[in-house]
Amino acid sequence: MESPRNDSELPCSYTRVPDGPQSSAEPRRQVVKEVVVIFCGLLVLVSLVAFNGYRAHSNGHGNHAPLPTLLTPNPSGLKSSPDTVPWSMVSRGVSEGVSQKSSWLLSSNNGNGESYPWNNSMLSWQRTAYHFQPEKNWMNDPNGPMYYKGWYHFFYQYNPKGAVWGDIVWGHAVSKDMIHWLHLPLAMVADQWYDKNGVWTGSATILPDGQVVMLYTGSTNESVQVQNLAYPADPSDPLLVDWIKYPANPVLFPPPGIGAKDFRDPTTAWLTSEGKWRITIGSKLNKTGIALVYDTYDFKTFERVEGVLHAVPSTGMWECVDFFPVSNRGENGFDTSIKGKNVKHVVKVSLDDDRHDYYALGTYDEKNVKFTPDDFKNDVGIGLRYDYGIFYASKTFYDQSKGRRVLWGWIGESDSEYADVAKGWASVQGIPRTVALDRKTGRNLLQWPVAEVESLRLRSDEFQNLTVNPGSVVPLEIGTAAQLDIEAEFEIDKEALEKTSQSNMEYECSSSGGATERGAFGPFGLLVLADDHLSEYTSAYFYVVKGSDGQLKTSFCSDQSRSSLATDVSKKNFGSFVPVLKDEKLSVRILVDHSIVESFAQGGRTCVTSRVYPTRAIYGAARLFLFNNATEAIVNASLKVWQMNSAFIHPFQPDQRN
Amino acid sequence: MFCVPKATERGPVRQEADEFRARQNLWHSFLTTKGVYNFEFEKTLFNSIFGFSLAEMKCLVLIWSIILIATISMPTANCRVMEQNKANLIEETCKQTPHDNLCIQYLSSDPRSTHADVSGLALIMVDVIKTKSNNVLDKIQKLLEENPEPGLKEALSSCADRYKAILQADVAQAVAALQKGDPKFAEDGANDAAIEATSCENTFSGQSPLSNDNTAMHDLAATTAAIVRQLL
Numbered sequence: 001m002e003s004p005r006n007d008s009e010l011p012c013s014y015t016r017v018p019d020g021p022q023s024s025a026e027p028r029r030q031v032v033k034e035v036v037v038i039f040c041g042l043l044v045l046v047s048l049v050a051f052n053g054y055r056a057h058s059n060g061h062g063n064h065a066p067l068p069t070l071l072t073p074n075p076s077g078l079k080s081s082p083d084t085v086p087w088s089m090v091s092r093g094v095s096e097g098v099s100q101k102s103s104w105l106l107s108s109n110n111g112n113g114e115s116y117p118w119n120n121s122m123l124s125w126q127r128t129a130y131h132f133q134p135e136k137n138w139m140n141d142p143n144g145p146m147y148y149k150g151w152y153h154f155f156y157q158y159n160p161k162g163a164v165w166g167d168i169v170w171g172h173a174v175s176k177d178m179i180h181w182l183h184l185p186l187a188m189v190a191d192q193w194y195d196k197n198g199v200w201t202g203s204a205t206i207l208p209d210g211q212v213v214m215l216y217t218g219s220t221n222e223s224v225q226v227q228n229l230a231y232p233a234d235p236s237d238p239l240l241v242d243w244i245k246y247p248a249n250p251v252l253f254p255p256p257g258i259g260a261k262d263f264r265d266p267t268t269a270w271l272t273s274e275g276k277w278r279i280t281i282g283s284k285l286n287k288t289g290i291a292l293v294y295d296t297y298d299f300k301t302f303e304r305v306e307g308v309l310h311a312v313p314s315t316g317m318w319e320c321v322d323f324f325p326v327s328n329r330g331e332n333g334f335d336t337s338i339k340g341k342n343v344k345h346v347v348k349v350s351l352d353d354d355r356h357d358y359y360a361l362g363t364y365d366e367k368n369v370k371f372t373p374d375d376f377k378n379d380v381g382i383g384l385r386y387d388y389g390i391f392y393a394s395k396t397f398y399d400q401s402k403g404r405r406v407l408w409g410w411i412g413e414s415d416s417e418y419a420d421v422a423k424g425w426a427s428v429q430g431i432p433r434t435v436a437l438d439r440k441t442g443r444n445l446l447q448w449p450v451a452e453v454e455s456l457r458l459r460s461d462e463f464q465n466l467t468v469n470p471g472s473v474v475p476l477e478i479g480t481a482a483q484l485d486i487e488a489e490f491e492i493d494k495e496a497l498e499k500t501s502q503s504n505m506e507y508e509c510s511s512s513g514g515a516t517e518r519g520a521f522g523p524f525g526l527l528v529l530a531d532d533h534l535s536e537y538t539s540a541y542f543y544v545v546k547g548s549d550g551q552l553k554t555s556f557c558s559d560q561s562r563s564s565l566a567t568d569v570s571k572k573n574f575g576s577f578v579p580v581l582k583d584e585k586l587s588v589r590i591l592v593d594h595s596i597v598e599s600f601a602q603g604g605r606t607c608v609t610s611r612v613y614p615t616r617a618i619y620g621a622a623r624l625f626l627f628n629n630a631t632e633a634i635v636n637a638s639l640k641v642w643q644m645n646s647a648f649i650h651p652f653q654p655d656q657r658n
Numbered sequence: 659m660f661c662v663p664k665a666t667e668r669g670p671v672r673q674e675a676d677e678f679r680a681r682q683n684l685w686h687s688f689l690t691t692k693g694v695y696n697f698e699f700e701k702t703l704f705n706s707i708f709g710f711s712l713a714e715m716k717c718l719v720l721i722w723s724i725i726l727i728a729t730i731s732m733p734t735a736n737c738r739v740m741e742q743n744k745a746n747l748i749e750e751t752c753k754q755t756p757h758d759n760l761c762i763q764y765l766s767s768d769p770r771s772t773h774a775d776v777s778g779l780a781l782i783m784v785d786v787i788k789t790k791s792n793n794v795l796d797k798i799q800k801l802l803e804e805n806p807e808p809g810l811k812e813a814l815s816s817c818a819d820r821y822k823a824i825l826q827a828d829v830a831q832a833v834a835a836l837q838k839g840d841p842k843f844a845e846d847g848a849n850d851a852a853i854e855a856t857s858c859e860n861t862f863s864g865q866s867p868l869s870n871d872n873t874a875m876h877d878l879a880a881t882t883a884a885i886v887r888q889l890l
Binding site for chain 1: 820828834840853854861
């Protein structure tokens, strides 16, 4: 109970009661007082309501202020001079939330910044002749690759409705040789609640008795990521056209502590010593990428194995995890379940954060379910990449017919989506590559196009011991130059190497000036998809630096900065350091197939895939050149160039069963 | 004043009435000595009916009204806390974009933002891209109806194609990606919208009639991409 005279608690104004005689004024004062009482009461109510309203208003709720006046572009940035940047936007890079794609504009260093009109001729040229792609629309991750009853099977993420990512289902194709593909009907569509929002990536396991089991991720009708089981409707059909989804799907839900949208891409299973099948599924905890492990006997019920197979902080979500053994001894691949002394293991992840595929070599401790990388400084997600260009969501399988491990990788577009919609398709797959341990270095894998691609080789042109002086460009007369298989070797003259002084420079393809930035011993290599006037060219080159210890350090780059006059395509320079051992010549294999260029340096130690969209260096106008833009090195080059046939990938015809 | 709100106390009515009666009596005596107020009439009337005086009745009514308002205010106060949190989410999210003021403006002016998580905020921005693209297409249409000279006409048509691509490709892909749960494709879509806007701007050899729109789209796209990046 409080004194009525405690004015400080009054939420309303208080009319001081006047002293003095009150005789005749009394009745009027009575009325006034009543009014005051009611007024004060109302003020109490109003102030409370207004107080709420004020707080709400200051938080922006119900704030309908007009949008701010728009900024004007940097007036000096547009059109006019050749060296100015078209836009005022400064690229902050991935770390500040601006993705790589928006930084294309800065690296465009061609002419007047005018937008290049795409015509049908240019767009239709971009379609590849011997790389896997569906007849139209969007494709992404490779799924469930395997060899079964005489056929290589390939499934893939596909949007039947357009040239962008969207309602994803499983496409399907088969081939006898992984090169000549035949399109089959869609294997699985989004017809269940548990994959309504997407029939996403998965892997195949072939059991010892020949049964095929497919595990894949479904995005449910509520966009929860679950794992599902599917198997062929008719195992005796070598084409495996029809598939059945296990009626009691899903077989796995996101476990406690794992986000509903952080649980996808189950791997091929491998046998444990206890006779259980083990799989791993990528995920993340905050920003630590992890690989969860599950065991099963029947692929229908799973038990979570405590802990994780591996984890690396700050790498973000691990997509498309792959885990497989490689041989320490021979060049053969291994079945995923193999164990033994001459076995090393590889963990590979696709990082959602930067769209790159990383791998690490290490040892697998089956008892403790732990993978330990050989080199923590180059752990998964921070060390080596399969490919330093455009290559994502890759997946290997063991080809039991030839005893090799084969790698598939999704090669997305790096042009504008306007062009993708106009041309009606987006994405190709890389040429399948064999994967094996590099026994000479012991620290990296080697990737090489499968031998079957050589069946596409038509006539060849050979060039032996060409001397390419500093600052020269040598045209190679080979005829048409859009479908090529090139094997080249380079040697820098010893004299130049010895007499030139050392440099402390650390060369990085992505931050360099590409083929036009001259150094003592680089760049030199090839210009593919070039036109006669070199207004467009894609350079694939070596850049050698003599380090402070006298040791040579070599980088290999695939430079798109001059690949096209168009301004709405990526102009990046991709590549990396490549190990070159004593007495090795510099060697590179390049597959050119219209809008894709795949380069394999030093036998596949460093691989770079590029997508290029020239506007002039197309059809009969495409040329091939040797170049040497170094200042000191005289380069000796020998190469063989094959014309490549088309693979004539087409829909399966019934009479093609044999 | 006799009615200082002690609203949270919910004793039985009679107990409160007793207290007020006591306070009332104190106040009565105070006022009566001051010759200000005479409760006698009301006292008699209401005492006979309810056992309260008019003043007490008014007081009680006022007290209960205040209790009622306060009770209603409590959840509103919670709402205020929630709104504060949502406003904080918008602020936190926009801080990590290249145009944070723009970001806050766009998001705050959409009522859906009060109940949205980061993914929802991204969808709101994609919707803004969609609206702005449609606006630009309308503007281009009007400019084309003015019968411009061939160079300008071609550039405008080319721009229309670019903005159609933003709608058909970028917006479609971004919405699907955010709804289905694979946000990196939404980031790609948003970044591409910036490229399309730039391409449109670059088609004009003279002065571009769409500079402001293209800049706005570019900035909007970059902001959207930055929000999506926070989902990765």
